[in-house]
Amino acid sequence: MASVLYSPAIDVIASAGRLVLSPFLTGPLLLSATYYPETVRQIVSSVAKHLPEQLGVLLSSVPQSSAITALRVLVALGLIRTVNGALNTIASNSWRLGAAKGWNWSNEIAVVTGGSSGIGKGIVERLVALGVRVAVFDIQDLPKEMQGDARIRFFHCDVTSSESVAAAADAVRRELGHPSILVNNAGIAKPMPILKTSEEYLRRIFGVNVMSLWFTTQQFLPRMIQLDKGHIVTVASIASFVALATAADYSATKAGALAFHESLASEIKHQYKAPSVLTSVIHPNFVKTPLLDDFSGRLERAGVRLLTSDRIADEVVAQIKSKRGGQLVIPSSATGISAIRGWPTWLQELLRDAVAKGAVKP
Incomplete structure (x- = not known):
């Protein structure tokens, strides 16, 4: 189910x-x-x-x-x-009919958090293929195959620390210039019942998945507003809409990521009057990454088809290439899940029951 x-x-x-x-x-x-x-x-x-x-x-x-x-x-x-x-x-684009203007990929600079592995690595590779110079913020070193690429620069950064993000951002501006693309991709997950979740881990997951969105955006949005040009991409999850058993912390952070995106888009348009600064939020379904190692087998046995990191990276970069903001559910066949909060309670509960059977250990 x-x-x-x-x-x-x-x-x-x-x-x-x-x-x-x-x-x-x-x-x-x-x-x-x-x-x-x-x-x-x-x-x-x-x-x-x-x-x-x-x-x-x-x-x-x-x-x-x-x-x-x-x-x-x-x-x-x-x-x-x-x-x-x-x-x-x-x-989603300030009621603009066409794509935003002024983009030249060989002149653009992107920051990708969590860019050393998984979805982030795929996004970095595709942006580089497009001609974009990319700054990777991560606590993991770049994989060897990416270390020799002159268009990729690595900055050791703990995104849960505003000081670490500020230091990395200063280095990017000094060594590369002002980024016009920010991909908030870093995320962690560890399936665990509420009663067994430690305070230490709670602070860590909220730091990586939610608070980091503020830290990076506060560093790079001001210049985007000044130029009225930029694109901030927030990688959320299908869990933004469907609370997952044994993953209340993850679901809460992804619901928070969606709220962040919606408020950010509204502020950029109304408070800062910068309609050409784009915002996008991405909601992938379950993705086969190290984050799901603990329960990917259970999900697959329950009939859930896991997406690949490459599939998500393709769609994220396609969204950037479109020069438009928006909200993407991946795969698009799951778009109806975004309306779950408007469903009758009994139907919502049936869905959560079905998902829980694949997430909870037998």
């Missing part, structure tokens, strides 16, 4: 839904059925002959009026879906 969050079947259903609700498909079909009914009837009869007998009979027996009504409904739903998507994008 935990596969309700992400499974191959859900991906297939979501893909089929996108196809059926595409006005580029249903629109021409509606016009054809309305103005060329005889031609459509002949095509349907020809197709029916190549289908299993019962399906062919069913297809041939659908009244034309019913087919046209169904197509009208699908066209209307598809148009609503398309307009809604466009409005989402525009609203």
Whole structure:
């Protein structure tokens, strides 16, 4: 049942839904059925002959009026879906229709926290391939394959310490220049029941996953506001919406990351009047990284399909390349989970029960 969050079947259903609700498909079909009914009837009869007998009979027996009504409904739903998507994008970019201007990747500087491994490493590699110079903030050294790249600079930094972040930020500005891209990717997780979570670990996870967002943003946002140009990316989680059993601390920090992103976007637009400073928040589903080593096996046995770090890195950098801000749920087939707080309580509880079965040790 935990596969309700992400499974191959859900991906297939979501893909089929996108196809059926595409006005580029249903629109021409509606016009054809309305103005060329005889031609459509002949095509349907020809197709029916190549289908299993019962399906062919069913297809041939659908009244034309019913087919046209169904197509009208699908066209209307598809148009609503398309307009809604466009409005989402525009609203996330200070109601701007086009992409932000002034970006030249070979001149841009990015800071990526937690860039020495996992998702962060993938983001660094893709930004470098784009021509961006990247400063990595991490307590882990760069992997050997990244150490010889002139476009990557490593700065030892404990993101839970404002002093450490300030020192690293000063070094970046001194050695590289002012960053125009900040990817707040650093995160930790360790599945543990509430009653067994120590104060030391609580302070650590909130420091890495939440407080660091303030420390890095306070260092780099002022220059972005001054130039009215920049992009701050916050890597949150599907746990921003779904509280996970044995991971109350992680869920709370990711809900906090979402709140941070939303407040930041609003402040940039209304308090600082810098509409071209972009903000994005990323909500990956379960990702196969060292963070999940303790319970990835349980999740997979429960039917959850784990994403790869490369998949997330691809989508994060694609978002940066788009020169637009926004909110991404990965995979997109899980986007509906973001509405869970508006679901009836019983339906929310069924989802949390299903997820808990994959997270709690038997």
